[in-house]
Amino acid sequence: MATVSPSLDYTLRLPRDPRSPGVGRATLRAVLAAHDLAKLGPVAELLATELLTNAHQHTTTEYALRVVGIGGRLRVGVWDRDRRVPPGFEAGCEGVDVRGDAERGRGLCLVRACSEDRGVSVLRDLGVSRGGKLLWVDCGAVEG
Secondary structure, eight states, X not given: OOOOOOOOEEEEEEOSOTTHHHHHHHHHHHHHHHTTOGGGHHHXXXXXXXXXXXXXXXXXXXXXXXXXXXXXXXXXXXXXXXOOOOTTTSSOOTTOOOSTTOOSSOHHHHHHHHOSEEEEEXXXXXXXXXXXXXXXXXXXXXXX
């Protein structure tokens, strides 16, 4: 009997609630376990946590977690309605206080340091779509 490998393509809409980043992490762990990709969990969770927390702290509406296998890589993305790309996501981390006791500003530097690739798509509001932006990171190989 042939089996079909389920596609790695998930989206979870999250309300603007302080528990949502944790719900997103738990969902990511479940998705990775279901696809035998738990080895990617630590880095993927770190990256997802930073992106989800950034969306929660800097927007006023819902956001979404996207987990997809693309080009043999695990891609984790976070969508929110704010079209502004956070400073530090694309630019360097010069001038960011990365000491262990710093309370803010290190998250996107961690994203830059730990992701294999990253990008942003600024989305237009077309009436049927919500517009905003999708920040994404590649976390490792899903094949092999």
